[in-house]
Amino acid sequence: MTRSVTVLTNPTAGGGRAVHASRRAVTHLRERRLSVTTIEGRTAGESLELLKKAVGSGTDAVVAVGGDGLVNLALQVIAGTGTPLGLIPAGTGNDLARALGIPLDDVTRAADLVVDGVVRSIDLGRVGTRWFGTVLSSGFDSLVTERAGRLRWLGGPLRYNAAMVLQLAALETLSYTIELDDVELHLDAVLVAVGNSSSYGGGMAICPTARVDDGLFDITVVRDVSRTRLLALSPTLYRGAHVDLPEVEVYRARNVTVHCDGMVAYADGERVADLPVTIECVPRALRVFVEAGSPLRT
Known part of the structure; x- marks a missing residue:
């Protein structure tokens, strides 16, 4: 059962739309009694390091609020670890979310998927040590x-x-x-x-x-x-x-x-x-x- 989640946000995704989506998602997840930690790094490198620490500390799940670029960053940390990923689409492309049938314009519904806990395993592409999803x-x-x-x-x-x-x-x-x-x-x-x-x-x-x-x-x-x-x-x-x-x-x-x-x-x-x-x-x-x-x- 998912009890604690780490919410990773790209503040520039979707022309700033991700910031508003993240706030709504975090509020909703807490209302549904999950413990939420947030990451909003000033740079991609800082976000990567903070996410590594969160996963290493045993967070139950990671939730990415942004587009495919942010999801790609998350993959570099959680691919192959068993830590599940939730998606709150808030970027320009959102193509992995589209492939998974994640609601593209409903933050609450997308967040509910994390709480409901239905998980599937998907393939990823890998070039050397670099992962990609789309x-x-x-x-x-x-x-x-x-x-x-x-x-x-x-x-x-x-x-x-x-x-x-x-x-x-x-x-x-x-x-x-x-x-x-x-x-x-x-x-x-x-x-x-x-x-x-x-x-x-x-x-x-x-x-x-x-x-x-x-x-x-x-x-x-x-x-x-x-x-x-x-x-x-x-x-x-x-x-x-x-x-x-x-x-x-x-x-x-x-x-x-x-x-x-x-x-x-x-x-x-x-x-x-x-x-x-x-x-x-x-x-x-x-x-x-x-x-x-x-x-x-x-």
């Missing part, structure tokens, strides 16, 4: 994220929209070598995504059939396409219809190595490493609070 990608989308990071003088969505336009103008086909378990592929592509879950970027279903409890990644490859064709493909991403198009290939594997000169990989919206990277799907690496009747495997 999608690892390289190519056009990771380059957009890199470019957006250099446009700090632009605010909010405008920064990413500007980065996308600039990167689209510089679109180039990349030469990849991809190792999928015992198969090696050599191909030209503009984007490679390795999905533990189905979506990234706030609901873009880049790997629409990926499941977080099947022990496998879905790998989506967008082959050599023009700028205009890539723009035309974009609307299909939200509903996952792109996988039926001839320019898109989908594979499944437990272990994936991606090679591409000069390219970088991002996962959960965070920079992981320059390629090459080897990615392992680790079954049942994380315990999560979910709705009763969740379709996730027990």
